[in-house]
Amino acid sequence: MAKYEQLAQELKTRIAQGVWQAGDKLPSLRQTVADSGLSLMTVLNAYQLLESQGVITAQEKSGYLVAPLPETFRYPDRPRQIYLSDKVDINEFVFSVxxxxxxxxxxxxxxxxxxxSLFPQQALARSLVKVTRHMSPSFAADNLPPGNAGLRKAISQRYAKLGMSISPDEIIITSGAMEALNLSLATLTQAGDWVVIESPTFYGAMQAIERLKLKAIAVATDPQQGIDLEALAEVLKTYPVKACWLMSQHQNPLGCSLSDTKKQALYQLLNEHKVSLIEDDVYQELYVGSIAPRPVKAFDTEGRVLHCGSFSKSLIAGYRVGWVAAGLHAPKLQRLQVMSTLSTSAPMQLAIADFIQSAQYERHxxxxxxxxxxxxxxxxxxxxxxxxxxxxxxxxxxxxxxxxxxxxxxxxxxxxxxxxxxxxxxxxxxxxxxxxxxxxxxxxxxxxxxxxxxxxxxxxxxxxxxxxxx
Ligand SMILES: Cc1ncc(COP(=O)(O)O)c(C=O)c1O
The missing domain is CATH 3.90.1150.10 (Aspartate Aminotransferase, domain 1)
Structure with missing residues (x-):
């Protein structure tokens, strides 16, 4: 554990013991530097980590306050650790709801x-008008899979801000994350294969499994701690799993995120069994505090994680632009896209590329x-x-x-x-x-x-x- 993580842990323990309570001011950065003998940078990192975990909040002029933490939620009865379904049948219900x-x-x-109303709809409309006025005559062909080069580069630069090195060459632009996820699953499986999902899970995962006639293994997922890695390890030992589809951050429907340690352990476990991960990360930008969390993909040394993102939740719904950083699987996935939807709408790709390369995006x-x-x-x-x-x-x-x-x-x-x-x-x-x-x-x-x-x-x-x- 790094020094700043140790300090954050100590402060958290003292908050849990009631040394500082909701609304109390934590010692200033300077004071903690003097008390702990650690550097200002280490103390600042520790405070920022606690802020990103929602334990404290930064207040202008008054420093850091202990946040009012909601009660800890646990399932009233512990659900079963694993559910097997050789037929998934959810589509009709989802459709009617x-x-x-x-x-x-x-x-x-x-x-x-x-x-x-939280989306910058007018500013995006201006980007759309601007890019469509200046589109080259060959715009349809230019933006075929893997998609618009400027947009892929801009996405790759956002990964770089997280300290991740993802080449634009492994990024494929899709019609929302839904297409990215579906193509990822189709790339990794054939009818009858077993796929691991979370329990509960985003219904889109079950719809994709139903459509591709796959079999699901749902692994218990805690509303605070996320997927049960012991149960997952058992499943991987017992079944010939072809893919694992899950959310490591802001899970839908639970809202929970995995710690960095757990993300790394999850990657190692899947890697040992040579199972590829479809990481649905559509809420990646919606974190709290000043440190952006990194997905499981950040620990991927083999190109085994297909990291699926979207602008639908963080910028604009309805433009239908998402992507997948598909690692090893990028060449096959592109071919499947050409056989299905052919490509994502070119004007939408260009408009989003224009907007996210401006300073407006970070402000928004x-x-x-x-x-x-x-x-x-x-x-x-x-x-x-x-x-x-x-x-x-x-x-x-x-x-x-x-x-x-x-x-x-x-x-x-x-x-x-x-x-x-x-x-x-x-x-x-x-x-x-x-x-x-x-x-x-x-x-x-x-x-x-x-x-x-x-x-x-x-x-x-x-x-x-x-x-x-x-
Ligand atoms: C968890 C999750 N993944 C994927 C999607 C689909 O995203 P998109 O609108 O980009 O296709 C949604 C949308 O509701 C979602 O909640």
């Missing part, structure tokens, strides 16, 4: 997208992270104020999802149907598993400002849950 959530005027707690991301972090905490507090105590709310730093555990006898699908009738959507737990184990869970979108409309919707939801319990 997504259709119902599209109704005009609905309060979108069930939505997977952040509040669209900073504001977005801050707003999402504030709104998520406010929504958590609002829920806690209105929901019965028997409902657990999982709070993990970053992203914009909250995961709720209702009492075990309840069925969130029923709450979902009643909520839709009252003009509110939620994402019921059954969306995130091929089994019924998450029947009494739901995911809520916490990216919206706590306006009077949102507060009323939370009150209605709490009432539906209370009435169910009676």
């Amino acid at each position: 997504l259709q119902a959530s599209k109704q005009a005027g609905i309060v979108p707690f069930g939505s997977g997208f952040p509040d669209p 991301l900073k504001q977005l992270r801050k707003k999402l972090a504030d709104r998520k905490l406010a929504m958590y507090q609002l829920l806690r104020a209105h929901l019965p105590e028997s409902v657990g709310v999982n709070f993990a730093q970053g992203g914009y999802f909250l995961w709720l555990a209702l009492p075990a006898h309840m069925d969130a699908t029923q709450i979902y149907s009643e909520a839709i009738e009252r003009g509110i959507s939620i994402a019921p737990g059954n969306l995130f598993s091929n089994q019924v184990e998450f029947r009494h869970f739901m995911r809520l979108n916490a990216s919206y400002e706590c306006s009077p409309e949102i507060v009323s919707a939370v009150v209605v939801l709490a009432e539906l849950i209370r009435n169910y319990s009676r």
Whole structure:
């Protein structure tokens, strides 16, 4: 463990012991340098690490304060560690929930997208007009797979900011992360193969498995600590797994992220078994604090990780631009893309390339992270104020999802149907598993400002849950 990590750990222990409590000011950087004998840089790194973990917050002029930490959430009953499914059948349910959530005027707690008012839509429209005016006559051919060279270079430079060396040559631009993930899975598997997913998992993983006629092994994933590596190790010893598809950061639906140590251990485990990882990292930019976390791909020495990213959650939904840094698998994946969608829309690639190469992008991301972090905490507090105590709310730093555990006898699908009738959507737990184990869970979108409309919707939801319990 590096010195700054040790110091961060010591400070965390003292906070847990109550030496400093929520709202208290931590000793200044200077004071800690004097007390610990460590360098200013080490102390600063430790404070920034704690900030990125949401343990402390930086306040202008007053230094660092201990953050009000929500309660720790654990599953009320420990779920099974492994579920095997030789037939995945989720598509119809996902389709019906997504259709119902599209109704005009609905309060979108069930939505997977952040509040669209957080996106710089007008500035992007200006980029789109500018690039389409100046497109070369050969623009269609120029932007065929692997995609626009300027955009791939800009993405590779963003990896460099994380200290990762990813060549533009291994990056393929796709129509959103959904295409990146689907092509990655098709590159690694054939019908009948076993694929490891998390439990619960993003429903898109199960839809892709269903479409490609694969078999799923769902491995228990803790709402705070992420995937159970011991269970994964057992699975890898027992089954001829062809791919592992998971999220190491801001997992959907749980919100949790793996520590660096766990990311590295996960990579080593998969590498030992020569299993490639499809890393779904669409919320990568939505971290808290000033240190950007690095994905599992950062530990990849063999080109085995297919790292899938998107602009849908951090810049603009609907332009449908994502990518995959596909390592060893880039040549095969490009060929599959040519056989399926051919390429991503050229004007959209050019517009995004134009925007992200300007200073506006970093400015936008900073504001977005801050707003999402504030709104998520406010929504958590609002829920806690209105929901019965028997409902657990999982709070993990970053992203914009909250995961709720209702009492075990309840069925969130029923709450979902009643909520839709009252003009509110939620994402019921059954969306995130091929089994019924998450029947009494739901995911809520916490990216919206706590306006009077949102507060009323939370009150209605709490009432539906209370009435169910009676
Ligand atoms: C976890 C996860 N992965 C992938 C996607 C798809 O992203 P895109 O809109 O870029 O296709 C989503 C969208 O909801 C998501 O939540």
